[in-house]
Amino acid sequence: MKQWTFITHHAAILKLMAIHPRITACDLSSRVGITERTVRTIISNLEQGGYITKIREGRTVLYTVNPNLSLRHPTQKDKAVGQLLSVLGGSLSPPENGAVPSS
DSSP: OOOOOSSOHHHHHHHHHHHOTTOOHHHHHHHHTSOHHHHHHHHHHHHHTTSEEEEEETTEEEEEEOTTSBOSSGGGTTSBHHHHHHHHTOOSSOOTTOOOOOO
16 A cells, blocks of 8 residues: 655645755755656646746756745635645745755
């Protein structure tokens, strides 16, 4: 039987982007345990939905999470992304030097 979790890959990636705005797709893939291709699809979904914006900075990308958008599930539309992130321990302030500490 396949293992299941309460948190989707989309939520896990969004949380990591909020904490580490310069995280790479490769690092996201490693931390979440999914392929880099799947991570890139999720990033595209989040960007198209307006949940994140991407700003190119040389060879890296800076992700900004929009905490004010509503969650997508019909039973949770009255909740904002920022509320989910606070429950998951996601902070919207980047680390001082932009570094991505390992966890």
